[in-house]
Amino acid sequence: MAKTNVAPVMKQGKVIPWLYVLPALIIMTIFIVYPMINTINLSFLNKNGTASAATTCVEGEPCWGIFENYRYALTAELDTTNFSTAWNSFWLSSYGNMLKWLVVMVTGTVVLGLVFAVLADRIKHEALAKSVIFMPMAISFVGAGVIWRFMYNYGTSKVQTGLLNAIITSLGGEPVAFLSTIPINTFMLIIVGIWMWTGFCMTILSSAIKSIPNEVIEAARIDGAGEFKVFTSIMVPIIAPTITVVITTMVINVLKLFDIVYVMTGGNFSTNVIATRMYTEMYTNSQDGRGTAIAVILVIAIIPFIVMNIRRFMQQEVMR
Amino acid sequence: MNAGTKGGGKVFTTIAISVILILWLIPTIGLLVTSFRPVSLINTTGWWTVFYVNNGPEINKSEGTYLQQLGNRLTIDNYIDALTGYRGTTTYRKDCNDGSKPLGYKCDISDLLNPRGMGRAFLNSVVVTIPATILPILFAAFAAYAFAWFDFRGRYVLFAILVGLQVVPLQMTLVPVLRMYSALGLNGTFLAVWLFHTGFGLPYAIYLLRNFMGGLPRELFESAYLDGATHWTTFTKLVLPLTMPAVASLGIFQFLWVWNDLLVSLVFLGGTKPVMTYQISNMVTSMGAGWHLLTAAAFLSMIVPMIVFFSLQKYFVRGMMAGAVKG
Amino acid sequence: MKKSKLWSLIAVLLVVILAISACGKTPTATPTVAPTVSEPETVEEPTVSEPEASDEAAAVDEKPADEVAAAEIDCMDVKAGDTISLLYQWSGAEEEKFTAVLAPFVEACGVTITPESSRDQALLDTRVKAGTPPDLAFWQTPQLIQYKDQLIPMTDLGINEANYAENWRALGTVDGKWLGLPAKADIKTLIWYSPKQFKEAGYTVPTTWEELDALVEKMVADGKVPWSMGFESGDATGWTGTDFIQDILLVQQGAEYVNGLIDGSIKYSDAGVKTAYETYGKWATDEKYTIGGAQGTLSTGFNDAILKVFADEPEAMMVKQSGFAMGTILGTYPNLVYGTDFDFFGVPGAKGLQGGSDWMMAFSDKPAVKAFVAYLSSAKGGEEWAKASFDLTPNLAGEKAYVDETLLKKAEILAGATAFTPDIGDSIPGGFGKAEFSGVTDYVNGGDLDKVLETIAAAQAEALKE
Known part of the structure; x- marks a missing residue:
């Protein structure tokens, strides 16, 4: 399938490449591929893996046979009375929330991370400035949950122990219950996510920016390009591959996102995401079949991004 | 907007950076301040009120300069209690000063090594984290090199699977792996945790490194080839040093994930070799009492990742690549 | 060169780690025995x-x-x-x-x-x-x-x-x-209050549900907030609500009824349950009766809800909570004294106790x-x-x-109880507990009660199917 106009520069045998790849492949097979196959198998069985999922169908209700767990995973959160209830319930379901997370958090972290990486590149105390953005990554989720409670806390009288509500009330406003008011609560959680993960994007993007040869940027400046122009037409194109990598990574991280929601709201008040729902089905409800079906859906959701990456992988080879 | 002049650009840069930094710092400062506050005040007043030295409860009023007054409103008891793993109803210092030695404590320096405290857990965390950071990066570097610069059958398919594997939820793999470990007698060993983290770190590590290595200029390899270098020497002498910025950032994050992980070490290592996250989560009772200790413990556990971050900064230096290509 | 330094550093680190981890291991464990034991964490070293x-x-x-x-x-x-x-x-x-x-x-x-x-x-x-x-x-x-x-x-x-x-x-x-x-x-069927506050306002501890109801109304008339409620508890948010409702069920229906809900002979959407929810909802969603009304109930942490009754400036008069509340109170206010600053009484009129x-x-x-x-x-x-x-x-x-002292008093309450019912949510397996928590949360958040109860009843039916 590979068009071999990408001939390798050096001689290589048939075996050598595999010597480089095999150790990693073996480890991944044992720790990820084999358990995943196990997971796929379980997703077609009932709650404790003793019979086919089809046996859990209830008479008189819709049934997808062996895909019954998938039916549950996909439709249980929807209110299908009519189109508008279905639409509304979708946006409060774990899938709807996932879309909100994907759009807002991925954009937020990548843009902020990129802007900060570029800006910090030009100041004296770069390491110090970057470490501030990086710091939230180093705080464990428990710690982050505690501190954001002090930001969002909803005090009910004169005393506000949450900073945001203290500011709002001192300006004469009414306090807001940030974590239980639908639909703003999901966005409040996304802010926590952006706060934690921007440091990740910044670090990776910063190392890409560092690898742009100085001469290239200087040349553009000498040609009279403004700083913004240098950023958009020199830097961004050069680091575009890295931006794709960061976006893909963030998409994957957001799809897997669990701790922030679990620690702060436990998925209540319509803030569930796919991973928290999977956890609830697996462990709180001990519904292994349904939990694993959700996990498989999660893996399927990543396919568009795989395609995107393979395309870029091929392009990169043709170009060089 | 177009920052035309250098001077305007500088002002803009400074302002933008300051705004972002302040926004980012506020929650962390909140955590830091809280970790130095006495437990009775944490729940009843906002953390920022600590700076209004003339307000607040009488017990904390004092004379002196602003800083002295501020200092009097703060306490390091949370840190002491977290370090020693104290679980009583008052504070470690109070109990020791009263002469009522808390159960299992000697009230001297040796309490820092109390099994409930952070000291021993710190050691365990280090033992878990360092190999679990180095191993995946090592294996990934080899594989990434092959994906970037070898031509072999099925590499597109393999790479596609690799990208997909990143999304496999960790919780799904615990049962089969644990079953395997117990058959092999690996349960409860550090090796078990290292291998698991290696397995889960690999897809992303290969993915990231391949992208960096794939971006290296072709001329580099051609000139190396003309000099008679083999793949091995190219890989070790040329590619690895050039990929250092990527390895460094990867190292930081793999380190963080392992350092902050609770579930994996709990499942495979258990409470018999507690890591820091285990001790942190166990400071709070099941009914939520004692979580002021969390704030202090969270800060203690941040120290090492921050050191790692700073020490790897030197690999993010402009022009490393440019110099290498020329030479 | 930088690189070789780094590698030698890595090598040294690895050796150190291996040495440390090797020390921690005991010889071998048979495969089926769980973690190898290095040093017991809490107990004295036994003679081997x-x-x-x-x-x-x-x-x-x-x-x-x-x-x-x-x-x-x-x-x-x-x-x-x-x-x-x-x-x-x-x-x-x-x-x-x-x-x-x-x-x-x-x-x-x-x-x-x-x-x-x-x-x-x-x-x-x-x-x-x-x-x-x-x-x-x-x-x-x-x-x-x-x-x-x-x-x-x-x-x-x-x-x-x-x-x-x-x-x-x-x-x-x-x-x-x-x-x-x-x-x-x-025991969960307890109400915590401040005897000092009660004395100042001239209130007495109620002995029947009617007296409690009257007391609550009197507090409202006096311009005081009777209840402090708080749902927030991460993954389990809502459990304080279902606890309260179960206590109301014990008052209105009795222990038999609660056991019927647990074994499934009574559907969760039964009229009796609905009445209990409504009784509870009247208090939990109105800021006259509880601090901050519905949003206060939903957003307050369950521990914060306890503390609000015993703060220097109390925001409410009573909080219904299990026995562990004392630990919370003393953890934050170590100077308060049991019996004068804080005390508790059993939910009056409850025909049976609820316990965890x-x-x-x-x-x-x-x-x-x-x-x-x-x-x-x-x-x-x-x-x-x-x-x-x-x-x-x-x-x-x-x-x-x-x-x-408090345990003595609790033991006395327990001994005098006609029946002991476990927490409904804890007793039905599967997804029921979670459904019940989310249900009461939705209800207080303005959800339609019939729909909420139907959802919980469906979870009840499914959990008890086998």
């Missing part, structure tokens, strides 16, 4: 002796229950150095108290206990499914049903049956087998586990538990041994 005899040999020796109960501590066939692995959800100060309960047993029998503490259901579940469960787990009632095929009946382990009342035995019995030892109990309980379940029947079960269920075990003030013990021998 030769490897234990085979487990099967011990099964023969079984003593009549009464005889064992009379003895102080019966170590049975335990060899010094035998190990028991425990997994429980207690941590912090709770873990400390539990360790104190076990201390006499550890000392007498020389066993090594390897405890682990986690509230993560995933940990226990993973271990059980992978076939490497702990010897003993302390968890909630649904796990008795969930792991009924793996658990060893208490009667096979030599539990001292005489020390447990019939209803406790019934609660721990699944499919005719007694699978769990009730280790710890707490932790159950010990055994995945192993090795001699050390048998000795452990025998100890905890013995007279000595019950007394030690009571003396450690680790809440109430269902062990009858503990009844007279409490030293803590």
